[in-house]
Amino acid sequence: MVISICVGTTCHLLGSSSLVEAINELPEKYLNNVSIKYSTCFDVCHGQMKPPIAKIDDKLYDDLSPDKIKKIIIAMVGDN
Ligand code: FES
Numbered sequence: 904m905v906i907s908i909c910v911g912t913t914c915h916l917l918g919s920s921s922l923v924e925a926i927n928e929l930p931e932k933y934l935n936n937v938s939i940k941y942s943t944c945f946d947v948c949h950g951q952m953k954p955p956i957a958k959i960d961d962k963l964y965d966d967l968s969p970d971k972i973k974k975i976i977i978a979m980v981g982d983n
Contacts, residue, residue: 904936904937904938904959904960904976904979904980905938905940905958905959905960906926906937906938906939906940906957906958906959906972906976907940907941907942907957907958907959908922908923908939908940908941908942908955908957909941909942909943909944909945909948909954909955909956909957909958910941910942910943911942911943911944911945911948912944913944913948913954914944914948914954914955914956915955916954917954917955918955918968918969919954919955919956919957921968921969922955922957922967922968922969922972923939924969925969925970925972925973926939926972926973926976928973929973929976929977932980933976933977933980936976936980937976937980942958945958945963947963947965952965952966953965953966954966955967957972959975959976959979
């Protein structure tokens, strides 16, 4: 899966770098399925969605925390 982490100003100030750190802490079996990219502002942080925001494959996820993004990845990759 491709994860695009928004590193625009608002998402950056609200912790997008902690999301990258959290992803990199995942066990290798998950990391092997993940490709991390960085994105500038998705233009959804002005009232539509709550930063920090990331796009996983084609879907935007908001209000992310390190724990939340790890859980999403683990659920998507599967536990086997
Ligand atoms: S700064 Fe991240 S969506 Fe705008």
